[in-house]
Amino acid sequence: MVSLLPRAPYLASIPKSTSSSSSALRPLCMSTTSAAAPTAAAAPAEAAPSRQRKLPVLLFDVMDTVVRDPFYHHIPAFFQMSMKELLESKHPTAWSEFEMGLIDENELAKKFFNDGRSFDLEGLKTCMVRAYEYVDGVEDILCNLKQNNYEVHAFTNYPVWYQLVEEKLKLSKYLSWTFCSCTIGKRKPSPDFYLHAVHHLNIDPASCIFIDDRMANIEAAFSVGMIGLHFTNAEVLKKDLCSLGVEFEHVHQGQMQVQ
Template identity: 75%
Template sequence: MVSSLLPRAPYLASSIPKSTASTPLRRPPCMSSTSAVPAAASAAAATGEASQPRKLPVLLFDVMDTVVRDPFYNHIPAFFQFSTSLSVWLGSLCSPNRMSMKELLESKHPTAWSEFEMGLIDENELAKKFFNDGRSFDLEGLKASMVKAYEYIDGVEDILFHLKQNDYEVHAFTNYPVWYQLVEEKLKLSKYLSWTFCSCTVGKRKPSPDFYLHAVDHLHVDPANCIFIDDRMTNIEAALGVGMVGLHFKNAEMLKKDLCSLGVEFAPVHEGEIQVQ
């Protein structure tokens, strides 16, 4: 029995006990496999049609460092090159004189990126505010270096593929600016999930409870029927605080085991079926 899934209780993915012959894993009472969609049910009542069942749970995925490798920690410090002029910073992917993460964190504006993530400023304003001292840099070069670095985390695309095959409702739930469109252009995440909850379009960021409650309201679903997956425990705790189920992402193998232990079904890959690359 998965006793660690009680809402509001601190929960780590690795804490799920393994199934045994005498104590098989069971779906928590709150996580029924199907449910009528309230909005659809209302529409059906108006037209006299039978409502369609909704497959539960709904899955909410963080994107950066859960589905896609975040370039910020390894590639962005390497991008900024110190030139001979103290007032000018040039973009480079191959310069030996690279900024360290410590230097980047100390020199960047404390709120500019979060403002950009929430859609409060556009990328031109970001370029003006990115550094505390207002130094300029190659914005287009920065975007290009990020696009080059975007890639699926090993094994996660396969999980998304099987969730899609099994008709689960999957949504992005991410703190990211309008540049999420660059991620989509390169990796085509929309094959597997909807970009429904991006901080730049909703105007809220994790771990604000309002962001999670907005998702619940938008989806017309009980929070206990939402599984939220994120690599940051702070965000998991916020999800638990509103009654969602939380999974702390560490790697794809553990995530698949954890989802299976919650009763999430994975469609088998039939002979001849095309594998994701």
């Protein structure tokens, strides 16, 4: 059984009287204003020995955490259906197969609906691109994390259309599209996806903060020893990150380090 107690290097500098507190050490899944705030220290970066790797590393879900998901409102409207009608008529696994890169968009178009009906695929993509926008307040958080030199990665269930999100919103200004289900071939909440991220980053899982709007995905992060934050809105997220010692001091643009 994997321990849920953080063992992260960035917690190593906490005095024993604080680090022994269970409230300070347990993984978080909600606002935690009462928890002791660990101090973020640095650990050696494997890729660049002359520099230090700033911890924690942050993994962000994308849809409905960073970017508004068009699925619940815009896509039913595009098909002129209610959500209930759409869920009843769409193929049960086609989208998840597309998310994992098992089928391409042409195959998706063929099997999106159970009855095989055709639809305007390019029109659907245009509808989705039009709907993509940042969740209120989250871009400011990402910008501040970037300015304070934190390592931030997408950790998302999404098909190759993540490239459409990038073209519209330029998320790569703030994070790396490192962990997308379509390129990794795994989906949340499979623990294998989380373990892949830990191994790829070569990091203790408790040095990762994972942010997602779905509790099932947060619980999967707990199962491999990550710290998890359940996203509800940007204000709560910022408070939760601060409670974990993440720095939000303003950095002038001229002071921002190019990574």
